[in-house]
Amino acid sequence: MIARELILETVMRIPEGRVATYGQVARAAGLPGRARLVGKSLRGLGAESIVPWQRVLGAGGRISIPDAQTARLQRDLLQDEGVRFSGKRVLLAGQLWDEGLDD
DNA sequence: CTGATGACAGTAC
DNA sequence: AGTACTGCCATCA
Numbered sequence: 001m002i003a004r005e006l007i008l009e010t011v012m013r014i015p016e017g018r019v020a021t022y023g024q025v026a027r028a029a030g031l032p033g034r035a036r037l038v039g040k041s042l043r044g045l046g047a048e049s050i051v052p053w054q055r056v057l058g059a060g061g062r063i064s065i066p067d068a069q070t071a072r073l074q075r076d077l078l079q080d081e082g083v084r085f086s087g088k089r090v091l092l093a094g095q096l097w098d099e100g101l102d103d
Numbered sequence: 104c105t106g107a108t109g110a111c112a113g114t115a116c
Numbered sequence: 117a118g119t120a121c122t123g124c125c126a127t128c129a
Contacts, residue, residue, distance in 0.1 A: 003126085022111050033124060039110035040126070056110080064110045071110090108127085115121080 003031055007041045014055045017082045019090055020097040021057055022064070028099045039064065047073065054078055055097070061090035 010029040014020050020028070022035040031037065042053045054077040058064030065071040075085070084091045 026111085033112095034126080035111040036109060036124075037111095037126060041110095043110055053110085058110075059112050066110065074110095105129105107129085109125105111124085113121105113123085116119090 003029075003034065003037060004041045006030060007038050008051050011038075011042070011051050011053060011056060014052055014097045015103045016052075017095070018097040019055045019057055019061070019078070019083060019092065019095055021059055021061075021092075023059065024097070024099070025056055055083075057090055061086075061092045062088070063090075 006029040007025060010025050011020075013028075014025075022038040025038045026032060026034045029038075038056065042051070042056060045051055045053045054074040063071050063074055065074060078090065079085065083095055
């Protein structure tokens with residue numbers, strides 16, 4: 001079983017307008033403690049990817065992308081699908097993905 | 104094998 | 117609120 005596949009598959013289950021943290025995705029993928037592996041798996045994905053990588057955030061709703069360009073893209077994409085921000089952070093309340101029920 | 108690194112997370116100050 | 121430190125784990129020189 002390839003961890004990267006599990007992670008990408010999990011990220012694709014996040015509905016539009018919802019967000020999740022790296023740690024949460026790792027847990028949902030059955031890989032508790034591999035939050036960093038999630039980031040590693042998403043690194044390299046771009047605007048062309050079918051994977052909604054923009055819905056994955058750091059703890060507390062912070063954008064954890066080192067590249068400012070990509071970080072800005074993530075913010076724009078999220079705001080575009082209706083995700084609300086509080087300054088530099090995403091308001092996780094009411095927008096955090098519920099692993100149990102999709103949508 | 105050892106040490107450094109990183110789209111993380113939690114805690115402490 | 118911002119910085120620092122620790123725990124974590126896969127990857128790589």
